[in-house]
Amino acid sequence: MIHWKKIDLYDIPWRILIIAIILTLIGLLALKSISYHHTKTLQNPFYKQVIFLLPSIVLSVLILFLPRYAVHKYSFIIYGAGIVLVILPFLDSEHAGTHRWLNVGLPFAVQPSEFAKIFTVIALARYLSDHTLKMKRFSSIIVPFILVLVPSVIVLNQPDLGTAIIMLTPILPMLYWSGSRPFYLFMILAPILSILTAFDTTLFAIWAIVMGSLIFIAQPKMSIGMSLFFGNIFLGLLSRPLWEMLKPYQQNRLITMLYPEKDPLGAAYQIIQSKTAIGSGGLLGKGWGAGTQTHLKFLPVQESDFILSVIGEELGFVTIAFILILFGYLINQILKYSFLSRDRFSSLVLIGIATILMSHVFVNTAMTVGLIPVKGLPFPFISAGGSFLMTSYIMTGLVMRLSIHYSD
Amino acid sequence: MLKTENIVSQHQYRIAGLVIWILVCILLGRYFQIQILEFERYSSKSNTNRIRKVTKNAPRGLILDRHGEILVDNFPIYVLTAIPGEMINRGLQFKMIADYIESDSAVIATNYNKYYRGQFIATRLAKDLNFDQISRLEENKLNLHGIYYDQIPERYYPSRVKAPHLFGYVKEVDRVIRKSLINEELYELGDLVGWTGLEKQYELFLMGKRGISFYEVDAFGREVGPALELNSQNPDPGQNIQTTLDLNLQAFIEKQMIDRKGVVLVAHPESGEILSAVSSPDYSPDLFTGITTERDWAEIQKDPDRPLLNRYIQGTYPPASIVKMIMEAVLIENTDFDVDVTQHCSGSYQFGDRIFGCWKPEGHGDVNMTEAMVVSCDVYFYKAIRACKIDQVYDMFIAFGLGEKTSIDIPNEVEGLIPNNDYMYKRYGRFGWSKGSLLNIAIGQGELLVTPIQVLNYINLLATRGSSPVCHFVMVGNLPGNVHPELESTTWDRIINDMRAVINHGNGTGRKAQPEINGMEIFGKTGTAENPHGENHAWFIGWAEYLDEKYSIVILLENAGSGGGVAAPLAKIIFSQFASTKNLAFK
Known part of the structure; x- marks a missing residue:
């Protein structure tokens, strides 16, 4: 059991929580600015966020009392509960045409896939911290893949491509952290890249050369190296005829899923509006509440997915830079605790959480400025959204808990 | 507790940190580019x-007729719209607009709330503006910020044909309707969607594809030109559909049916094409375009004659004596029946403890099958049908497509009712009914209910000896399959011969349908349906053979009297029209 007295309060890395709260306050500032036209309190994203903030902070502090071994011991049970959670919305009626939301009798719906992200990381950490595991073996990275694929395939069917991708991302850094050979990770990524590059001859040629040299440098057994190389080339050559075999409407569905901005009515329009809003903000912004672009309601999800556009327009580049650097510092801190951690389990959970947070930040920020296709993913701590805010603070609490230097 | 040691090396930690800061720099660089370098x-x-x-x-x-004449067209009307975000004093502006277009500001506010989708999306305030209203608005344009007008296509009916039940109508999509649509993503508020009739059945052909254009507007909301970075799409008009209707014949029959209540259907049995379909009373197809006031709507809904009901697919009627061809088929095919044996009709027939009357109380004397058909003697069929079982009769009804939907290509067709053994057991219990019920069915009364469209299919099958395709309203390549009753060729001969006698015999109940036109031969049968809602319904069904073509006809006149007395003379008028309508050619 944990003995509160044994923990020196100064040992707890409170700065993690403080950074989170600063980011949330910036988010609230932006939400207050755009929510003037909402009359009902519960529909007002500002008040909704305020209502969720306090329990979120309390939750993150409560996690400090959680014994480390308990998280470790029950990680697979937690994982199982996570799987059940993401299946539950399929039993509920559809919300806005998807099965992402779960009605629990509260005035708002809950998005279980947000919480499931943490559970997946914990289960992965548990598996990879098993001291009997031989990481140099290729088979040791198969089970982790199954662990992340199960929940993400379910989430993909909700359908929620963004969250499904986020669930997959922690596996690579975590495998790297637990000492699997980078070459194996490359072997896993290679087929995906082979398929993606196959549609452009030049890209595919470059990829083939890069892949060939990497295999050469890694010096695997001749037979493995050859079959890996030619297997990938074959897969790439095969993907085009397979694509042709799809019916046009199936192709369209895939294209709009991967590249929503091809749809001139939806995403392309949003990106242009988002970029105009951000660009016109300049260095210092137009001033709080004075954003003409965002207030014109051109952006349909400005309180969540496009909150950075609001901040960029009204509060300018200085605020954006402050947010991004603060976030970089936060992630770097988590990485440091992960490096310094004494046991492998804590270290892996920390790197997993760092990856999830960073993926959210990168995908969301890059999307608002048209660097990557539009994916509906919120910015941690800043975007409105109860389930995700709570998840972010649970992760904050876990980070603080697992960073404390003492043995239990 | 947790024994596995952390093995992360300083090297790994540095690489991970490097990746994080590279990603942050990419994002910062992009924001720098947009916000600082491209700020201007x-x-x-x-x-x-x-x-x-x-x-x-x-x-x-x-929607076109069979010769390509336009039956349903589009006509541009003016609608008044507002960009909510550009309006300055909404209440005041609504009041001013109401003054200029002589409307009520409450109505305008209601429309505004109904169509509102966003601050900068045109929201409809009023429609069907005339030129005077537009010019008055134009004069005061400076006071009306954010008010625009727009032209939208609306349904309009240029021909003399009404046929509202067939065409159906379109509705404007509002929030509630949008929710109820299967493919709701295809529709925006204010779009039109086919709601009944052909408009609904062929919605996917008719709807077309909405066009989108993007305009740059200045700070005052004035359009300064198209937005070049976004591709506009021109609207894609819907596909025309060619119906099987003959405009002139339809208009002629609609005129005949004014002040009558019932149905007239005319078809070409060999192809199943319906040349004319009238359900009366009807209403003007314009009812649902333009300004339908609440009062007009309430009035038409409350009308006891139910003009909104499409009688030929939704009206169910007792078929009465028009089922006697089916009885002939049942008797000849199922029993060793001698058509020449006579039965005595004294005007009524006692079966068990019940007395079944003939329509003619003084009786028909001794009649054989043909004579019984000609005079439509009920007692003959009461007596003859005793040799059969109810399910044999039921099977023959089903063989001719009665009691089942005909898969006509307009929505909401009903099935009618043909009782069989199971049905009677369920309805009346084991001992609650007797063979007496079968006697009633033999003359088309009792529980029997049919729709006129089923009867049209039935007469088409008789006219083509069982080979007619399904009845339909739109020229399409692939029709659903029809029922094809298989009878002995001698049975067909007998039935068709008797139907000719019904018209040509001096005592034939259908003799008043004979137009006496050189080269036109008529086959038919009358029916007089007793019903609980007052006066008898009058039926006439039959076909004409003229210049190597056949034209089938179904007439049902509600509460009008006897088939021979009321429906047959109307058939005669329509048959005469075939001869004078030149354009009724096929293929």
Whole structure:
């Protein structure tokens, strides 16, 4: 059991929580600015966020009392509960045409896939911290893949491509952290890249050369190296005829899923509006509440997915830079605790959480400025959204808990 | 507790940190590029230009008659719209508009709330503006910020044909309707969607594809030109559909049916094409376009004659004596029946403890089958049918498609009712009914209910000896399959011969349908249906053979009297029209 007295309060890395709260306050500032036209309190994203903030902070502090071994011991049970959670919305009626939301009798719906992200990381950490595991073996990275694929395939069917991708991302850094050979990770990524590059001859040629040299440098057994190389080339050559075999409407569905901005009515329009809003903000912004672009309601999800556009327009580049650097510092801190951690389990959970947070930040920020296709993913701590805010603070609490230097 | 040691090396930690800061730098660099380097460009764009998305409704496809004449067209009307974000004092502006167009500001406010979708999306305030209203608004344009007008295509009916039940109507999509649509993503508020009739059945052909254009608007909301970075799409008009209707014949029959209540259907049995379909009373197809006031609507809904009901697919009637061809088929095919044996009709027939009357109380004397058909003697069939079982009769009804939907190509067809053994057991219990019920069915009364469209299919099958395709309203390549009753060729001969006698015999109940036109031969049967709602319904069904073509006809006149007395003379008028209508050619 944990003995509160044994923990020196100064040992707890409170700065993690403080950074989170600063980011949330910036988010609230932006939400207050755009929510003037909402009359009902519960529909007002500002008040909704305020209502969720306090329990979120309390939750993150409560996690400090959680014994480390308990998280470790029950990680697979937690994982199982996570799987059940993401299946539950399929039993509920559809919300806005998807099965992402779960009605629990509260005035708002809950998005279980947000919480499931943490559970997946914990289960992965548990598996990879098993001291009997031989990481140099290729088979040791198969089970982790199954662990992340199960929940993400379910989430993909909700359908929620963004969250499904986020669930997959922690596996690579975590495998790297637990000492699997980078070459194996490359072997896993290679087929995906082979398929993606196959549609452009030049890209595919470059990829083939890069892949060939990497295999050469890694010096695997001749037979493995050859079959890996030619297997990938074959897969790439095969993907085009397979694509042709799809019916046009199936192709369209895939294209709009991967590249929503091809749809001139939806995403392309949003990106242009988002970029105009951000660009016109300049260095210092137009001033709080004075954003003409965002207030014109051109952006349909400005309180969540496009909150950075609001901040960029009204509060300018200085605020954006402050947010991004603060976030970089936060992630770097988590990485440091992960490096310094004494046991492998804590270290892996920390790197997993760092990856999830960073993926959210990168995908969301890059999307608002048209660097990557539009994916509906919120910015941690800043975007409105109860389930995700709570998840972010649970992760904050876990980070603080697992960073404390003492043995239990 | 947790024994596995952390093995992360300093090297790994540094690489991970490096990746994080590279990603942060990429994002910062991009924001720097947009916010600092390209600030001027985006700033001017945001100050002077905003992009407005304007959708343009596609005109729906036209509905044509069989010769290509337009039955249902589109006509542009003016609608008044507002951009909510550009209006300055909404209440005051609504009041001013109401003054200029002589409307009520409450109505305008209601429309505003109904169509509102966003601050910068055109919201409809009023429609069907005339030129006077437009010019008065134009004069005061300076006081009306954010008010525009727009042209949208609306349904319009240029021909003399009404046929509202067939064409159906379209509805404007509002929030509630949008929710109820299967493919709701295809529709925006204010779009038109086919709600009944052909408009609904062929919605996917008729609807077309909405066009979108993007305009740059300045800070005052004035359009300064198209937004070039976004591709506009022109509206794609819907596909026309060609119906099987003959405009002139339809108009002629509609005129005949004014002040009558019932149905007339005319078809070409060999192809199943319906040349004319009238359900009376009807209403003007314009009812649902333009300004349907609540009062007009309430009035038409409350009308006891139910003009909104499409009688030929939704009206169910006792078929009465028009089922006697089926009885002939049942008797000849199922029993060793001698058609020449006579039965005595004294005007009524006692069966068990019940007395079944003939329509003619003084009786028909001794009649054989043909004579019984000609005079439509009920007692003959009461006596003859005793040799059969109810399910044999039921099977023959089903063989001719009665009691089942005909898969006509307009929605909401009903099935009618043909009782069989199971049905009677369920309805009346084991001992609650007797063979007496079968006697009633033999003359088309009792529980029997049919729709006129089923009867049309039935007469088409008789006219083609069982080979007619399904009845339909639109020329399509692939029709659903029809029922094809298989009878001995001698049975067909007998039935068709008797139907000719019904018309040509001096005592034939259908003799008043004979137009006496050289080269036109008529086959038919009358029916007089007793019903609980007052006066008898009058039936006439039959076909004409003229210049190597056949034209089938179904007439049902509600509460009008006897088939021979009322329906047959109307058939004669229509048969005469075939001879004078030149254009009734096929293929």
